[in-house]
Amino acid sequence: MEKSEFLEQLKELAAIQGAPGQEMNVVQKLVELFKPYADQVEVDHMGNLYAYMKGKKPGPTVMVSAHSDEIGCVVRDIDDRGFLKIERTGGMIESLLIGRKVNVNGHFGVVGVKAGHLQTPEERKRIPSIYELYIDVGAQSREEVHQLGIQIGDPITYISEIEQFTNSELICGKAIDNRSCCILLLQLFKALHSERDFSGTLVGVVAVQEEVGLRGAKVATYKVNPDYAIVLDTIPCADTPDSLNSGYPIGIGRGPVIPALAGGSIRGNLMSPQFKQLLIRYATELDIPYQLAVMTGATTDLAAVHIEREGVLAGAITFARRYSHSPVEVAHLRDFEQGFTLLTKLITDIDNWGDLGFIK
Structure with a gap:
């Protein structure tokens, strides 16, 4: 992944207005961006975007999702x-x-x-x-x-454009949550479309209305009915003076975050231990630093995805952001680069995931 290209695409996408339920301009732009790399792109009546890509060999259907809406x-x-x-x-x-x-x-x-x-x-x-x-x-x-x-x-x-700090890989602006992961998903399709060096079917989903109850992800997961799912999102961190003693040791620039628990009570997710270990295994093999998180005050679309139909074996790769739900969200480009490497390896090595059953 070229970080400069990632940043330029993020600047363009984050600048587009896309409040919950009114993401149409963001989705229209993403349709344009995905079409050169996907076999098929479609949008449902809610506004969820689906991009399909067939691999070289038969195999499972894997859904990788991000959300298009921003707080508003x-x-x-x-x-x-x-x-x-x-x-x-x-x-x-x-x-x-x-x-x-x-x-x-x-x-x-x-x-x-x-x-x-x-x-x-x-x-x-x-x-x-x-x-x-x-x-x-x-x-x-x-x-x-x-x-x-x-x-x-x-x-x-x-109104708050994405800017880069002087002599730094830190970026700041509105809608980093979660336009950053929309672009990460786009970069995955760009990297895979020529060689198709993976098995099965990759379905990229950009879901709507995450910020008001994970609504689009529920509909999209039912439609796709994937064998596995990976949710991409940003997640709050606690590396600033006002949160250092919070008992939540997550910071920017320290690698992707694997949320073992996200969200409290009903509207949350306990990541399946087998999927959590799968993510840890590949991060370790790739020598990618990672952070394990337990965050009751925030959730991701994974909370909706994993309980659709008969249950979906799913996990999340998330990225730390400072100043969550503000016009000055801050994140680290290196975290996205490392997350992209991890995600690409997972998709291209799916034949070697092994037994992911709950009991062996």
């Missing part, structure tokens, strides 16, 4: 003066919204902030709820907002 909001109301009230879709954090530039269905806007000169001492100490926040799109009335083409239910996302 929608327009909840429009007042007489043209200000927009909002509702969240996904893990938007009120304290990070205040004073931000946002994209409102393709139009520039800002999240308003009461001037400090007018705030009381009490107001300076509290964070307004999302129902107190509002967006200014430069309109003077509800009618002007409608003339812009903005309606109730329209998507709102951060």
Whole structure:
């Protein structure tokens, strides 16, 4: 994988607005990107993208998935003066919204902030709820907002382009969760399409609505009915001063993360021990550093994938990100490069996975 190409494609894809349930522009771009490398590309009525590739020999169907949506909001109301009230879709954090530039269905806007000169001492100490926040799109009335083409239910996302730190492989911006893994999946198809040096059928899935309940992944897994599945996603880390003593020793630049447990209670996943050991085995053989994680506060599409139909033997390869669900998510390019190497080896060596039964 060429890191420079990965970064340029990520910059382009992350800049496209794709809030949950309204990922159509992201999906349209991905269809264009996957077509040169896949045997077939299709999109279902939800917006899930499926890219198919046949290997040289017969074998199992392996689904590798990422999700296309980013955290966002929608327009909840429009007042007489043209200000927009909002509702969240996904893990938007009120304290990070205040004073931000946002994209409102393709139009520039800002999240308003009461001037400090007018705030009381009490107001300076509290964070307004999302129902107190509002967006200014430069309109003077509800009618002007409608003339812009903005309606109730329209998507709102951060404006924050992907940038690279000086003399570093660290990158920063919005929607690294999870456009980074969409591009990683694209790079896998690019690497395999000429030689087809693997057995079976590879199905690349880009699922919608992960941020609001893993909805697209459930539908996609039912459709594909894979023998095995690998979910690609980013995962929160704890390597900054405010989280070093959290008991969650995951950091950027330390290699891919294998989430042994992700998500609490019903909406979570305990990775099957046989798949966890498979990932560890290949990472060790390739001399790729890896991190094992137990993270109850976050989950991935794996939580939906592994319980579809009669149950799917599945695992996840994830990538640490700082400042999760913010406009300044930070990740390390080397982690994605190593994850790509691990993923490619897994797919091309599937004949040697061995017995993955629950009992031997």
